Amino acid sequence: MFDAVLDLSGHEALFGVKNNDGGKLLINADKPMRGRTAASLAEWVVGLLQENHISLSQITRWNVGAGPGSFTGMRLAAAFVAGLTAQKPGISTRCVPSAVGLAYGGHYRENDRVAALLDGRNQEIILYSMVCVGSNFKPDGVTEILDRQSAAEYFSRCHFAGLVALASEKEAVEKVVSNEIVAKVEYKERLSLEALLDADYISWDNDLTKLVYIRPAVHIQNKP
Structure with missing residues (x-):
């Protein structure tokens, strides 16, 4: 079984996977991904897993980079992992500050x-x-x-x-x-995914709403 980490708090997407029992990262990948390019997130993650002969069902713990950083990126990462793990017993999730x-x-x-x-x-x-x-x-x-x-x-x-x-x-x-x-x-050049995976002080609480907002996001209303 494996641990995974996904972070979209910055200018690029970061994805990593390692064995539950430790060891080095088996996947340690990054890809520029902001705005419209984020539409390729699922394809990119699944492709990396397939290249390394790992199935989604083998990932039993998911870490989400919680920022601070891009509001949109953090919410997208959390929503993506929440969708993958919804109603799947035996899978744990948590938010870890990207910083x-x-x-x-x-x-x-x-x-x-x-x-x-x-x-x-x-x-x-x-x-x-x-x-x-x-x-x-x-x-x-x-x-x-x-x-x-x-x-x-x-x-x-x-x-x-x-x-x-x-x-x-x-x-x-x-x-x-x-x-x-x-x-x-x-x-x-980039943040260390090992740090997010090894944050032992954070519990696996399955709460992906714990994103780091230093100040509230600004929402712009559409003009009528």
Whole structure:
């Protein structure tokens, strides 16, 4: 039997699979997928499973990347997994913050605080704070939305053992934080799926509504 993880919180879809009893990822794939291109999600996932001789029925635990990130992507991933697992006994699901996959793999000590910096649009960044627990990271409940002025004030009084961000969002981050802070940011090409799969502190509660919304989504009404 296998564990799977699906994340659409960023600019690409990430999908991974490994044995329930641990070991290395058997599938560790990514594909640019936003907006209309997300229509190919099911075909892509099924194709990867077939290439690796794994059937959907063999996946007994599903992890969904819960953000923070794209509202649309997070909801799509959750809905996709919910549809696959609906009314199927013996299958467990859970949401795992995508941000832990950015901090994963660094040389940190127990209880070190690490902050993920994400593009918040409108020349703002989202700060998502985590604490090192063993080899993984656990959210500590601290989140901020920062513009250039508030970022300068915030980092003057709050300090972290590490700052991490996606390389694809480097330009957005550098528009908001000072050069001194930029020099401390470690940029990652993509988040680690191992971190989401290995988040032992999160229970298998079969609740795929636990997405990380730092601020509410904006809904635009159609004009009559």
